Structure formats: structure tokens, C-alpha cells
Amino acid sequence: MLNSTKTLSVFALGGINEIGKNMYVIQYGDDLLMIDCGSKFPDESLLGVDLIIQDISYLQENKEKIRALLVTHGHEDHIGGIPYLLKQLNVPVYATRLTLGLIELKLREHGLLRDTELNLVDSDSNFEFGTISVSFFKTSHSIPDCLGIVFQTPEGTVVHTGDFKFDLTPVGGDYADLHKMAKIGEKGVLLLLSESTNAERPGFSQSERIVGEHIEDAFRRADQKIFISTFASNVHRIQQIIDAAIKTNRKIGLLGRSMVNVVSVAEELGYLTIPEGMIVEANEINGMDPERVVVICTGSQGEPMAALSRLSTGTYRQVSVLPGDTVILSSSPIPGNEKSVSRIVDNLFLLGAKVIYGSGSTSGMHVSGHGFQEELKLMLTLMKPKYFIPIHGEYRMLQQHRALAESVGVERENIFIINNGDVVDIEQSVARQTRTVQAGHIFVDGLGVGEVGKMILRDRKLLSEEGMLLIILTMSKTDGKLLTSPDTISRGFVYERGAEDLYKELNDLIVTIVQNFDRPNRNRRSDLKHNIRKSTEKMLFARTKKRPMILPFIIEI
């Protein structure tokens, strides 16, 4: 029973066997703490789905025990689900200043700002949540103000790393607090949850600082307008771009809603230093001396509606990329986005731009925000946990992370490769994984949350590949004879125009079926529909090798 006051229970409601929608739970008796509440973008098989969030049934059933939502940092996969959570459960939120600023942007959009309790945290904060006390340590990552979290429970100490790398020359002084981590490890860690994003990559990641140097070099070589695209939330990267612009005597234009929003929040909160008069409006850019401007824009992942994509096709109303301009992609495509990014690069070349692209190692314009294998081993070595759960990664990454943990001395039987919903219970220092709680994914599809089921997705898939054919029969109620010729409507399937023979054959087939149909029982309608569906499907497949969704519809008068 989760209600036992003697058990420490740790589990994920999202973030395991996936990159995205992170949410972890630490519970001791009646004290339940949540860590992060992210969202995830759907892959191409989830046709039409906008966003994926967690199934929070467990939290709803235990809502009186929830003490807090603690947020490690402000990336979408850690904060994107918060508005949907808060609509169901009004829980107090704890986060650092920048993270809170980004959460507030979301809450304002969803009309939730007034009713949410937001608590400011820094790395020195301490909180008591019933039997669990919480403290923090600084980490470095691709957004400022990141924290790892330490939970002191009656069973012992649990550490959640958040997302991290060990950047020893970070931008903006966001040092990982190695000394504090060492102290935590020295005092003894019962259980470590550590992120696994780059568990497949050998070595040590490069410092964000080297990107700044490459950007400055490229700015010096550019002789017309410069466009540079990156994640809006990568505030350090944006600071380095601004610094390079200052040094090369260029002003800054910002394109893309999230870029404008995040820069404004980050500047207001003191995470970005932008000299007075540095920023120019989008509509001024085309009129400026091309050697005096840098445009920072969204869309580095090839998102079709973002600024870079529209610039690449010449459809951004106020600003144009001209021959000789320099375009820098300060990013690496996330798996799945390679093709859309390549398409944009092609289009930029077509416009005559000099394009600097490619992953960090080839262009020097990007480094990862997640630690590589040596850094994951460094974290494990600092924390010296008895038990270890690799989190935040797909299955193969968790496996690789386990091997890393073993290599630095964690016992294999003390490492738990879990799934979302699998509970690790620790009682009297013994950990066991024997039970699960409900976990899963909920699709946000337009305004519908959770309403898109498998049936709808299966229909969309069929419609998308084969199209549909509607067959309408108007029949006499009295004698079952057709009152008019059958009507057919097709969409996404062979059109009637140009395929008159096929539709004539189809029509004849349907008429024959109806004429020969003679089963005056109570299932008459559905039997007739079934016959029509079967026979037309067979005929159409033989003639076209396609299997459209066939929808027979009978009207009886």
C-alpha cells in the first residue's frame, strides 16, 4: 500500500522510455512531492495531435497528499504540462526566478496566473514538506537557473539531478556546484535519479563558451546581414550572440513570438544584459545597413511556421534574406527533424545565402546541454548512491546509463531500469520494484484533452494513406428498392473525374448487390452495409491496389 507510513516510494509518471513529458514523484507516507511537469511533441504517427501530457490519475486519487510541484528548470519537457496539471489540481509550484518567469508566460496564456501559488527558490533554499525536507544544488545546462534537488526522507537521501552537464567554463557564471554535490555524496545518498539523454555519447561534452568564439569569428567574416537561429530558451547562447554583435558593431533584431517573449522575460529578470538601443524592430531591418544588423530567430528545428522557415521561403513579410547574407543554424536537429532542417538549408542556399550549419562537431555552432558519458560517471561518482534509477531517456539510453553506473561501482542489482508507473519502494534501506501505479499518455488535440483515442488515430492513419469513399443509398422503406442511383463521394482516393470507368463499375456492383439482397430480418441494414463494404473493397483493391475507408450509408424513405 502506498499509504504505509514506513515506505519511501519513487516513480515516474513520464520521462522514462521517452524524451519528453518528465514527471517524477517522491512519496513518503502522506507526503507527496512532484518533480517537473513537462510536455512532449507527438511524432508523425500521432496524426493531428498537438501535444502529449501525463496521465495524472494517481495524483488525482492522492491529491490531498500533494505538497508541492518542484521544477528543475524551464524547458518545455519539464514545464509544458503545468497548465494542464493545474487545471485539474491546484498545487503550489516551486522554481527558480527564470523558471518561474517562463511558467508565468504559460499560466497567463491559459488564464491560470491569478489562482496559482508560485514560490521562488534559489540554490540555498530549504523547505519542509511534512516528513521530507528539500534542498537544492546548482547545475549547468542549456538554460540558466537549473537545479538538482535533494530530498531528505526518514529512509535516507534521494537526489534528482534535473538536466545537467559539467560545463567548467560556463557562460554567465552558471557553475555546477561541484563542492555542494561532493558534500551531499559524502553524507550518503540512498537513491540517485540521474538523466540519461547523452548516455550513448562517449567522452565529455564541450563548453558552451566555444560556441561563443565560433559565433564571433563568423560575425567578423560576414559582410552583409547575419541571421542566427537557436532555441529561444538558450539564454546563454543568446547572450553570446548579443556580445558578438556588440563587438562587431551590429544591432539586434528578434524574430519569432517565443524569441521575443523569452528575451523579454530573461532581460527583465536580469538573465540577459542588452545595452540600451541595441534592439531594432523587425520592420526596420530591411532598411538598415546590412553590415550593422544581426537577426536572432526561432525555427532552428525546421518548424514550418517559425521565423527561419518563413525566411527561407521568402514569405516573412517584414524581413528578407538576400544573396550574400550569412545564415547560422546554432543548433543540432533533434532526431526526426533532420529532413525539415535540410529543406530549410537548401532553400537558404537557393536564396544565395552563405549557410553555416551542421552539428556542433562540424560547424562549431552548437554544443549539447546534456552531459556525455564521462559527465554521467562524474555525477555518479560524486553522489556515490546505494540505489540508482536512470531517468530522462529512451530505453537504450537507460541501458547505457546502467552500464556506466556499474563501471563506477554501483551494484547491478541496485540499479532499477523502470517504466513510467513502476514504483520503487524503499523500506528499511531495502529497495524493491514490485508494483505499479497508473501512468500513460494523454493527447491534447485542439481543445480536447484525452479524447483522441486509438480508434480516431487509426481512422486518421487509414484516411491519410488510402482516402475514403462514401456510398449513399436511398431506398424505399416498403420494398427495399433503390429510389435513386447510388451516390458516391471520394476524398483522398481516386477522383471520379478521369476514372469514370472505375466509378461506373462500382455503381453497377452496388446496384447488383442491392438487387440481389434479400434478407428481411432485423439486421437487414447492417448486413447490406457489410455486403457492400466487402464487395466494393475487394473490387477496388483489385483495380487500384488501394483500400480506401468505405462508408456505406442507407437512407430509407
Added chain:
Amino acid sequence: MLNSTKTLSVFALGGINEIGKNMYVIQYGDDLLMIDCGSKFPDESLLGVDLIIQDISYLQENKEKIRALLVTHGHEDHIGGIPYLLKQLNVPVYATRLTLGLIELKLREHGLLRDTELNLVDSDSNFEFGTISVSFFKTSHSIPDCLGIVFQTPEGTVVHTGDFKFDLTPVGGDYADLHKMAKIGEKGVLLLLSESTNAERPGFSQSERIVGEHIEDAFRRADQKIFISTFASNVHRIQQIIDAAIKTNRKIGLLGRSMVNVVSVAEELGYLTIPEGMIVEANEINGMDPERVVVICTGSQGEPMAALSRLSTGTYRQVSVLPGDTVILSSSPIPGNEKSVSRIVDNLFLLGAKVIYGSGSTSGMHVSGHGFQEELKLMLTLMKPKYFIPIHGEYRMLQQHRALAESVGVERENIFIINNGDVVDIEQSVARQTRTVQAGHIFVDGLGVGEVGKMILRDRKLLSEEGMLLIILTMSKTDGKLLTSPDTISRGFVYERGAEDLYKELNDLIVTIVQNFDRPNRNRRSDLKHNIRKSTEKMLFARTKKRPMILPFIIEI
């Protein structure tokens, strides 16, 4: 005019600004030669399309001039379109033994084998096609028996490289004939067409031979069954796998239709050496000593129906991957396939397999078959062409290839970055690109070739993301009143069950529209449909943020 007897014309009907469906044309007066006839796989935006081939209108209009189709090698992007071409134009085909063998497989499937003239070529062959004489040179690539082609025309020599790398320690003795290339270059090349696939990658590609060494090492470390997946056409790779199996005393199972087919053709033609009794049947594998078997399978690109994918989900009927088995992905994901490959790796880990994956540089289990920048420069240096057309690549690759050509001394104004259909005409040693011929892509969709237009694809896209809603009104012909309540059918959109309120509201809205509709003119029906579409769309978007395809249908009695 193309008919001018004094002009040499060179153009692509496919293969430029894309990877796939290669087809190039060399024409001098009334002598027209085609090089390659490939197909291309559709990307995810072409919903339901099976294959993409060339628009061959130009060839149909000039069919009496076509002397031959010359094929450089047996990869799909060079031979996949041949059956579709031959159904339209019965032209003689020229290719090397292995390439012919693979073409024959296709022709047999399409029932075209008997009526096609197939001519065997080797690197010493010479042919006269009217005013153009043709000879060949050996290249190395990821399939045996590859050729570059030399065209001697009255205007001068044109060289087409085919696909190539410079593998100086090739498997199976498929050396690139450097000396012959040097001689061709020495005699003077007017125009070079060279492939651009890896024009973005610095350095020199690695030899296929190192993959063999890594495979053998991995086989020695494996202590149960071994599965290894690669392209069926990579005959050298398969030979190396067989050699490693012999050395480690394992037998070979083959899974996947194309693997069985290609291995059988390659062995029959002498491109594969397989000792007697080496091959075991699929249904024997599970029963064998796991240390004595290697399974070679298709599906290294994550294709959902291929052997590896089915093995990874435990749904391959005859063979199972068990905990402790080794699975090697001897391949690198083609852009766009990363996610499906990752999913397979995850599933294999879940089965408890040891999985060896990743690109060549990280796992050593794959090298590219296309030359990197230094190799492209080597080809340009050997050929010393006056004019240069980079082919076989997306736009950014062609751009990079141009820069490489300039760096080894080709004049910038003598380099033509063209599009499919752009014709380069050379007359009295002067090249110009001023005119185009018809070029484009034709979609193969089931049995329909070329019938899937933009409308159908647009409908499929809409259906796939938003679903559809059919509204059927049965109305009186005399007074325009509804005879029954409106019927609605939805697919891929919110289902009626669970959304009764929404459908009630929808129903009321439709009834109101019909009641208030009063326009007894000749467009009555279409006006009413228009009104219903507009109003319901607005209402549904406000309530669901989705825009299903709305299909109103009126039956008048």
C-alpha cells in the same frame, strides 16, 4: 532546338536537388542516351504514395531518338524506375552482370522480362550509338560492378561518374580504375557530371574493409545467436559477414525477401562465395546451437514490415531474439529514418539483446559508399574537366561540390548548378544553360501511376490531422423541409459517443440553418451546402479547435 545536329545537350530528368530517381540524358542531334532510371521513396508528407518516378514526357516525345538506357549500378535510386519506364518505352538496357541480375528480378515481377533487350557490359566494353561512342571505367561503391561512363561526342568527351568512393583496399577486388580515369582526364574532358552525396563531409571515407574487421571482432565476442542487418544489395558487406561466420564456425540464416533474392542472384553470378552447406533455413534457426548461427536480415533502416523490425517486436514467426543474443546494425540511418531505427534498438534492448548500433564512426559497423570531399576533389583532379555539373544530391550538396570544384581549379563560370529539366547545351565548345525540358515527379500509388494529384494529397493531409464529418440531409423536393433529423458520421474526429452535447448542438445548428434558408434559385443546393459548411466549421472550431473536413450531402425526395 534539341534537334540541331550541332549541339550537345545534357540534362537530368531526376536526381538533382534530391537523393533518388536518378536519370540523366546525353543527346547529340538524333542520338539520345539515358543514364540510369531510379525510383525514390516518398517522404512522410506524401501520404499513402508508394514510390516516386520521373516524368518522362520528353522521352516519349523523342522516343525515336533513344538509343539506349545505360545503367551505372544496381541500387534502387538507379534502377527502381526501370519497369515503369519500360511499360512506356521499350528501350534496350545496358548494364554489368550483377546490375542486370538485379534488373531482371524487377522485370520478372512486372512481367517485362521477355520483351526487354538486355545487353551485358563490362568495364572494357565499347559501343557506338550513332554519333556517340561509349566506354566505361570501374568505380568502387557499396555494391559490386559499378561503372562510370565516358561519352565521346563530336563536341568532346562527357564523363558521368555514377556513384563512387575511392576505396583503396576494397573487398572483392572492386578497385576504382585510377589509371584509366587518369588517361581519360589526360585526353581531355569537356564536361564532368559527378555525384555529390557526401559533398558536405570533410576528409576521405573509410574503407569497407575495416567494417569486416569490426564484424569479425564482434562475432568473436558474441556467445549466443548473432543477428546482423544490412542492405541486401551491399554484397561486399554480406561477403564479409559470411567470411566472419566461417572463421567463427557459425552457419548463416537469411531473413527477408530481398535478402534471399539478392544473395541468390549474387551467388549465382559469382559475386558471393558461400561454401556448400553454409546456409540454413529460417525454421531451423531456433533449434540450432545459438553459438553456431549468424542471421543476416533486412530492415536496417527501420522499415516496419522488414525482418529486423519484426524480430525486435517478437513477431517474426520462425525466429526469436533471446536475452544474450547479439544484434548488429551494420548500417547508418538515412535521414528521416532515425526515429524508426531508434525504436527498433529500444525494442531489441527490451528483449535483452546486446545491441551494437550507431554510425560508422561510433560503432565501426558501417562505412559510407559515397566519397567524401577529398575523394570528390580527387575525381575532379583526375578528370580535369572544362565544364562541371554536380549531380546526385540536394541543393546544399551541389553548392558544396561547386566549392570543391573551384578549389581544384575549375572556373566558377564553367560550373552549372542545374535543376531537373535544365538543359546545358554545348556548341563549339561553349556551354550555356538557357532552356528547359519538362521534368517532374510522378507518384505511384497502388496501381495508379501519376493519378495522385495535389488535391488528393491535400485531402489526405487534412483527413489525417483533422478527420472528417459527413452531414446528410434528407429533404423534401417540394417544400425544402427536412424529412428526417440530419445524420452525421465522423471519422478521425471527435466521436459521437461521449460528445453527445457537441453533436446535439451541431444538430440544432443544422436544423436552424435549413429552416432559415430561403433562396429558391438554381444554386439552392450548393448555397445551402456552403452555409452548412461555413457555420458548422465555425462552431466546431470554437468548441474543439479542430477543423475537420466537412462534407454536407443533400438528398431530395
